[in-house]
Amino acid sequence: MAWVLEDARSAVAASLRRRHARERRFRLLGLAAVLVGMLFLLLLFVTVLSQGIGAFRQTELMLPMDVTAAQVDPLGDGSRESLAAGNYDAVVREAIHRSLPGTAPRADRAALVALVSVEAGFRLRDRVIAAPELVGQRVELWVPSSDDVDLYVQGRVNRDTPLAARELEDRQFDWVDALAAEGRVVRVFNTALIKNGDSRNPELAGVRAAFRGSLYMLAVMLVLAFPVGVAAAVYLEEFAPRNRWTDLIEVNINNLAAVPSIVYGLLGLVVFINWLALPRSAPLVGGLVLALLTLPVIIISARAAIKAVPATLRDAALALGASRVQTVFGHVLPQALPGIITGTVIGIARALGETAPLLMIGMVAFIADIPRSPLDPSTALPVQVYQWAESPDPSFVARTAAAIMVLLAFLFAMNLLALMLRRKFEGHAG
Amino acid sequence: MAAVTPQSEDHDKATTMPSETEVVGTPFVDTPCMRVRDVSVRYGGTAVLHNVSLDIAHHEALALIGASGSGKSTFLRCLNRMNDTIDDARVSGEIRIDDDDIHGRDMDVVALRARVGMVFQKPNPFPRSIYDNVAYGPRIHGLAGNRAELDDIVHQCLDRVGLLAEVKDRLDASGTSLSDGQQQRLCIARTLAVGPEVILMDEPCSALDPIATARIEDLIDALRERYAIVIVTHSMQQAARVSQRTAYFHKGQLIEVDETDRLFTNPGHRLTEDYITGRLG
Numbered sequence: 001m002a003w004v005l006e007d008a009r010s011a012v013a014a015s016l017r018r019r020h021a022r023e024r025r026f027r028l029l030g031l032a033a034v035l036v037g038m039l040f041l042l043l044l045f046v047t048v049l050s051q052g053i054g055a056f057r058q059t060e061l062m063l064p065m066d067v068t069a070a071q072v073d074p075l076g077d078g079s080r081e082s083l084a085a086g087n088y089d090a091v092v093r094e095a096i097h098r099s100l101p102g103t104a105p106r107a108d109r110a111a112l113v114a115l116v117s118v119e120a121g122f123r124l125r126d127r128v129i130a131a132p133e134l135v136g137q138r139v140e141l142w143v144p145s146s147d148d149v150d151l152y153v154q155g156r157v158n159r160d161t162p163l164a165a166r167e168l169e170d171r172q173f174d175w176v177d178a179l180a181a182e183g184r185v186v187r188v189f190n191t192a193l194i195k196n197g198d199s200r201n202p203e204l205a206g207v208r209a210a211f212r213g214s215l216y217m218l219a220v221m222l223v224l225a226f227p228v229g230v231a232a233a234v235y236l237e238e239f240a241p242r243n244r245w246t247d248l249i250e251v252n253i254n255n256l257a258a259v260p261s262i263v264y265g266l267l268g269l270v271v272f273i274n275w276l277a278l279p280r281s282a283p284l285v286g287g288l289v290l291a292l293l294t295l296p297v298i299i300i301s302a303r304a305a306i307k308a309v310p311a312t313l314r315d316a317a318l319a320l321g322a323s324r325v326q327t328v329f330g331h332v333l334p335q336a337l338p339g340i341i342t343g344t345v346i347g348i349a350r351a352l353g354e355t356a357p358l359l360m361i362g363m364v365a366f367i368a369d370i371p372r373s374p375l376d377p378s379t380a381l382p383v384q385v386y387q388w389a390e391s392p393d394p395s396f397v398a399r400t401a402a403a404i405m406v407l408l409a410f411l412f413a414m415n416l417l418a419l420m421l422r423r424k425f426e427g428h429a430g
Numbered sequence: 431m432a433a434v435t436p437q438s439e440d441h442d443k444a445t446t447m448p449s450e451t452e453v454v455g456t457p458f459v460d461t462p463c464m465r466v467r468d469v470s471v472r473y474g475g476t477a478v479l480h481n482v483s484l485d486i487a488h489h490e491a492l493a494l495i496g497a498s499g500s501g502k503s504t505f506l507r508c509l510n511r512m513n514d515t516i517d518d519a520r521v522s523g524e525i526r527i528d529d530d531d532i533h534g535r536d537m538d539v540v541a542l543r544a545r546v547g548m549v550f551q552k553p554n555p556f557p558r559s560i561y562d563n564v565a566y567g568p569r570i571h572g573l574a575g576n577r578a579e580l581d582d583i584v585h586q587c588l589d590r591v592g593l594l595a596e597v598k599d600r601l602d603a604s605g606t607s608l609s610d611g612q613q614q615r616l617c618i619a620r621t622l623a624v625g626p627e628v629i630l631m632d633e634p635c636s637a638l639d640p641i642a643t644a645r646i647e648d649l650i651d652a653l654r655e656r657y658a659i660v661i662v663t664h665s666m667q668q669a670a671r672v673s674q675r676t677a678y679f680h681k682g683q684l685i686e687v688d689e690t691d692r693l694f695t696n697p698g699h700r701l702t703e704d705y706i707t708g709r710l711g
Contacts, residue, residue, distance in 0.1 A: 242517050312554035316617070318515060319548035320567040320624055321540045330570075331556060 048408075052401025058190035058203055059145040059153045061116060061179060063095040065124055069135050072128055083129050088121040092143065099184065100175050111172055117144040117203045119192075144192070145185075147202040147395035149176055153185060156394060193402060197368040198384065202395035205388070207403050209367045213283045213378030214352055214410065220287020220374060221294060221348050228291075229298030230333075230340060236299070237306040238328050257296035264293045265357030273361060280362040281377035289361060290351040297350070301343020305336040338422040345418035349411045355382045381407040454698035455688035456675075459487040463658040464509060464546075464628060469523030471504050471513060479504050481523070482684045484677060486628065491650055491659040493673035493690065495666060497705070500679040502662050506630050509660065510546035511539050527627065544571055547621035551633040553613035555605030555620070560597050563605040563616055564588060567624035587619040591649055611642025618649065629653065631661040635668065647672050666706055670694050678702045 069076070072086030096112045097105045103112060120143035127141060128134050148167040151157045157166040159173060179185050192199075196206030240246045268289035272278045278285050309332045317327040333340075358364055364383050371378035379387075385407060388400040462485035471479035479501040486492055486509075494502040504513070511532060513519040525532045532542050544567075555563050564584040567573070574580035584601070588594040593615045597608070605616055614634060621629055631650070635643040650659055650672045663669050669676050670690055677687040678701070686693060686702045697703040 310554075312550060312552055313556070314515070315512065315548075315550060316554045316556060316620075317566075319510065319512060319543055319550075320570070320620065321543035322566075322570050323540055326570055330566075335557065 048401045048404050051398055052403075052405050054154050054156070055193060055395075055398040055402035056190050057187045058192065059150040059185060059187050060142045061145050061149070062140055062142050062184040062186075063092065063099055063116070063120075065091050065095045065139045065141050066098075067091060067124075067128055067134050067137055067139055072125075073135055078132055078135065080129060083132060083135075084125065086125065086128070088124045088128070089118075091124060092116060092120045099182075100178060103175070111169065112175075114146055114168065115149050115172065115175065117146050118201060119144050119204055142186070142188075144203050145176075147393070150187075150203060151394060152176055153180075153187060193399070194406075197370050198366055198379070198387070199368060202391075202393055202399055205396070205399055207381065207384055207406050209370050210379045210381045210384035210403070211406065211410070212371050213286070213363065213367075213383075214381045214407075216283035216371065216374040216378065217287040217290055217380060218348065218352060218414075220284060221291045221351060224288065225291040225294045225298055225348070226344055229295050229344070230302050232295075233299045233302030233306060233340075234328060234333065237303050238324065238332065253296050253299055257300060260356075261293055261354050262356040262360065264289050265360030267292065268357065269360045279375055279377070281365055281367075281379075282375045283363070283371065283378045283380075284374040285361050286358055286363050286378075286380065287374065289357045290348075290354060293354065293357060294344075294347040294351045297347035298340075298344050301347065302336070302340045305339025305343065306332060308339065309335045334425070337425045341418050341421050341425070345414055349414050352380070352411065352414075353382050353407070355380075355386050358383055381410065453483070453684050454686040454702070455693065457484045457677075457684070457687040459485045461488070462486055463488045463527065465524075465526045466505075466508070467524040467526075469505070469508055469521065469525060471501070471508060471522075472520045473516065474518040477682060479508075479682045484684060484687060486658050486660060487675070488658055489654055489656075490675060491654050491661060491673045493669035493676040494660065494662045494679060495664075495669050495676060495705070496679035498664075499681075501682040502677075502679040503632055504682075505679065505684075506548075506632055506660060506662050509628065509630055510543050510548055512548065514539060544624045545626055546628045546630060547624060547626035548630040549614070549617050549621055549632070549634050552637050553610055553617055555608070555613050555616050557604060557606055559602045560588075560605050560608070560616060561601040564620050564623050567620060571624055573624065583623055587622045588616075590622055590653075591615040591619040592645065593619060609642070611638050611645060614638060614642070614646060615649065618646075618653075622653075626657065628658045628660065631659065633662050633664060636664065643668070666694070678705060680705070 068091070071090050072088060073082050074085050074087075075082035093109065093113055094105070096115060097103055097108075100112070123143050124139070124141060127139065145153070148157075149172075151166075152168060152173055153176065157168070159170055163169075176185060190203075192204050193206045194211075195208055196204055197209030199205040236246065236249065268285055272285045272288055273280055278288075313331050313335060314327055317331045318324075322330065355364070358380055362377075363379050364387070365377065365379060366387070367377055367379045369376070381403060385400055385403045388396045388403060391397075391400075464486040466482060466484045466486075469479065469482045470477060478499075482501075482505055494506065496502045507513045508521055508525060509532075511521075513521055521533075527542070527545060530537055532546075556566060558566075561584055564587050565574075565580055568580060568583050574583055585594060585598075588597065593612060596612065597603070605613065608616060614637075618629075618634075635646050638646065647668065650661065653659060661669075661672065673690045675687060676690045676693045678685045678693070678697075678699070680701050686697065686699045688698065693702065694706060697706060
């Protein structure tokens, strides 16, 4: 027997080296995979951040406005109606001309007006209507610059930029420099980005309408998909008999989870808009479609979480005379809740990032008005990203990245909430 | 200890016995607490228990012994209808507790499990406070009128399993924070709290160290004063220590039931002898 033992030992020793080497290789491979993943994530964040950070600030110009009654009070009675009908753009135009000596009011008119946003006139109007006593005075007012000026102030374009790639000429840069020299140029937080809906003017475009739309859809999904999904999972896992029908249902749920999202959009178009005549472009419909889309994911993850609750816990409750319902709601669900919440949030977060199904129900649209209810026309954050990304305007490129940041922040906030809920319920259960 | 005597031939229940059953010993007692007649269990297509007939006396600890897969745990789970939770389990035969048919129309399984409590192999306290663990049963059955009564029940039950002194300062601590032995005693206290007549124990000490085991065995002996206890065990020493009668199961059949002393010293069946002497199982 001795020689057999010898052989076995040397064989083991030889194989040990191989096994250790394999283990080392695998560990290195795993580490490399993690590093590559981190690298891509970092790359994503860095690109988005570097492109989008500029969109969170907006250049404003201080212009001396001569608010003359002739221009802003056409009816001459100083009433609200009269002031609202005034020609404030003319006041702004003259103010730019006045603050830049050496410019010709007529010949340079277009070039001068290109410096400020169309918002400038509206801001002056609001100011004057709020304080009618300003009529006849000179008002120093900060107004938003055009996005082209903003790009120049940011340093994204300069005199070396080919003319084809910029909207402003060198002399307009000179004017901005002149204003800056007087301290009349400043960059402030871009409130338009979070207060406005979409706009054709990049300096006025905001994500408010899209954010609202996503929020409404989130609410519809939470109200619909979560309870329905959990109830279905509880029924299938705890109450349904195991037979051909439940097998069929299970297979179908798994298949539904793999159905492309645009198919759900078509379904929503046919069922909710054509049959039920719900309004087009409404977050209610979007929420319904996304709820359907998430339902299989929620059911599958909730079933997994319920299945993971040890049978001994069920036995303990049942053996004390608890009914099935008491066992499920008193013991199984609380124990499974952290897992269910995680699954639900992942499902909902995925759905909120969907664009394709919204395409079919008309939520891919230019929406300037902030929706006031889930029935108002609206769009969603990922759709806003998609729409801005289509524009070649470098200012919209920055806003695209900014919208991505808002979307990511929204999803991170949801995940954080889920994590906190998970902790809370785990603490409660443990 | 209850009078355990062989049942007379002319007893009315004897006629329901299947003819092929040749159980050795004394399966039947006078005025039993639970009466099991001709019980068989199938899981899907497999029969795991064949025509078992057996009485459980008041104030006795009945030990069920046998190799793994002999059907003793299945038999135990018949007594409080825990087999109902297994989808393809089919139980046939008759089981009565104090003359009430446990499969009868007017027997609710919830009510049955309040009368026949169960303690499991692995301590399984609820992930809640010690207090809530014991209070759960009385709460769902509405046994306590107010908080003071509930407090009373919880304290009594914890006291009866010898846990009160150890945990009375931390009734709010999680049940899972206790040691394994304490957890198992908590599970017994939880079972006592619903006021059962019979307590089923499925290898209650197999996850415990010898000291905790000894405490549980002492407890079983003390509990026998008020309850009938059926205990499944793999340890023949344990069966000998805690039980008055022992039933030996083999491949789904009840082979022999007898007073524990007699069964271990003078087994009546060759299979029993082989098992207790270690030649089998």
